[in-house]
Amino acid sequence: MRVRAMCVAVMLVLGWAVQAPAQDRAGVERQFRGWLEQTVWPQASRKGVSRATFDRAFQGVSLDWDLPDLVPPGTPVQTPKRQRQAEFGNPGKYFNRGSVEGATAVGRQMARAHAQALARAEARTGVPGRIVLGIWGRESGYGRVAITHDVFRVLGTKGFMSTRAGYFTEELVAALQIAEAGHAPSGAMKSSWAGALGQPQFMPTSFLKYAADGTGDGHADIWRSEADTIASIANYLAKHGWQKGRDWGFEVQVPEGVSCTLEGPDQGRRIRDWAAMGITRVGGKAFPEAEARQQGFLLMPAGRSGPAFIVTPNFYVLKDYNMSDLYALFVGHVGDRIQYGMGDFTARWGQVGGLYRSDVAVMQRALEGMGHDVGGADGLPGFKTRRSIGRWQEATGQRATCFPEAAMKARLR
Known part of the structure; x- marks a missing residue:
């Protein structure tokens, strides 16, 4: 027992996920079914979800133990010590040639194939078709990327036992409302591993606010209808303040x-x-x-x-x-x-980045201690962090580069 406890302690220190032992999973599954009945069903019912819709959504659904950031009952919440994300890696990697050229080539095909739907959406919202295509391509490869997860299993699991349980429970209830409205059969309501729906990758609450009917059939089927997908992306941007006639x-x-x-x-x-x-x-x-x-x-x-x-x-x-x-x-x-038909950016991306999120957070806290507003010590070098680094560089007689670099770690602690 002592050795087992020591192993668990090491796992926690390293930030590894700790899952419920296999022999306990059956008990956790029973707790999950109880949570669905006692917590989710009352909320869904108040939102107009019928019992038939609720039962169909969760028929045969069990917990997905392979999802990230799970906190099974009785397991302490742990945060990994060190992480990497694209925002603090080399920004140029985001624009790798394969991604950019692939999105462009297929986007041109989609522009021709769905010209009428794109024109209707632009006339209605003022959002240019090329911008809709850019989002559609990035989110789901114009619907060609397989979206395989059952949204009710994903959101049920994360609502029951994740680090953001309240958020995902709200999204789960919204997904049930979508099913109740009949926008797509429950079996077609596929999502990402985080619960984002269909070709535009809307979270369910965003669907309820912004999804649009592009075909006139009374539904916004963002899983199987390209016209509805186009209309929904354009509507989202318009509702968020897109200024007609202006470029990006x-x-x-x-x-x-x-x-x-x-x-x-x-x-x-x-x-x-x-x-x-x-x-x-x-x-x-x-x-x-x-x-x-x-x-x-x-x-x-x-x-x-x-x-x-x-x-x-x-x-x-x-x-x-x-x-x-x-x-x-x-x-x-x-x-x-x-x-x-534009080409690559004229300027090249330099060899910057490669820092851990924790490294950037240390720099941010040091800058905060000097009175800079870095936008929060979250380890992400947004514009407030970038310009705070530049202001610190200028104040200390350095050339302002406005981006975190490894050589700064020793001075920004």
């Missing part, structure tokens, strides 16, 4: 005399004023006059070690779909390639 942004060159610490959606100025500071579009093009009169924002997702952009408010609408600068940039870039 432009790749630019930022002279050394313009500080990278000017980045961020809270430091906007008219695009013509950015131009007056010496910021120019790549390729020598002028900013469109209609855009030049309006507000734009400096974006430098890799600091001085990568491409730079002047983006519009529409860029931050794309971030509402997925809170990542790189995601929004990928969507806009692929959309431009699909419609305009």
